[in-house]
Amino acid sequence: MTDRAAVPPGVRRAFAILTGIATLFVFVQFFTSGEFIGTHGAAAESWKAVHGVTAYGLLVPALLAAVLAVVALRRAAPVLTGVAVALLVAAVGQTATGELISRAHLDSLTPVHVVLAAVVLSLAVWASMRSATLRRG
Ligand code: HEM
Incomplete structure (x- = not known):
């Protein structure tokens, strides 16, 4: 339910x-991992190293979008707000698992990192x- 006006x-x-x-940037991450x-x-x-840096191209806008959604969209677009927060949580989890694989050599997390990438993309x-629909009506 969305109250666009x-x-x-x-x-x-x-x-x-x-x-x-x-x-x-999610697409960039798929490209660089390949x-x-x-x-x-x-x-x-x-x-x-590029993959590690471009992760911030996802993280920073996901953080800003989640904050904006919670502050300004919560009532008008509750589902979209929930998705924006879920995207931030998934992006943080994705970056954390990537760092653990790279720096702590926890290779067993690779399947989690790959499956979570599909969740992040979705x-x-x-x-x-949905934001495009909200923008143009
Ligand atoms: C969806 C967004 C993604 C984010 C935010 C992300 C983030 C990261 C980060 C921050 C690292 C640590 C890089 C470093 O500093 O060395 C990493 C490592 C890694 N990522 Fe991703 N990643 C994403 C998508 C993917 C995808 C789609 C794949 C493969 C299908 C993938 C495979 C890997 C692998 C295998 C490593 C470990 C590299 C190593 O051996 O050190 N990532 N990821």
Whole structure:
């Protein structure tokens, strides 16, 4: 249930942009992981480092979108707010499992990291598409 008219256009626009950027960076993460999985050497290490940095391209907009949703969309779009918060939680979990694999060598977390990536992607695409509908009506 969404009460579009109750949300100022600037908030709708900002939320759509933030979820769009988050979604774009999820795709970047899939791309960069494909460059280091199953390979070794300097190039693989460089791609891992890139993968670690571009994780923030997902984390930062997901955080801002969740805060914006809780502050300004909670009443008008409760489901979308829930999805935005779930995306933030999943993105934090995704980054944490990635760091644990890389730094603590907890390779057993790799299946969790890969499956959680699918969850992150689903939530990001859902939030992005709904935010576009909320923006344009
Ligand atoms: C969805 C968003 C994703 C985020 C936010 C994310 C985040 C991270 C981070 C922060 C690291 C640590 C990198 C470092 O500093 O060395 C990492 C490692 C890793 N990620 Fe991701 N990741 C994502 C998606 C994926 C996907 C789609 C795959 C593969 C299908 C993947 C596979 C891996 C693997 C295998 C490692 C461990 C690399 C190593 O051996 O050290 N990640 N991830």
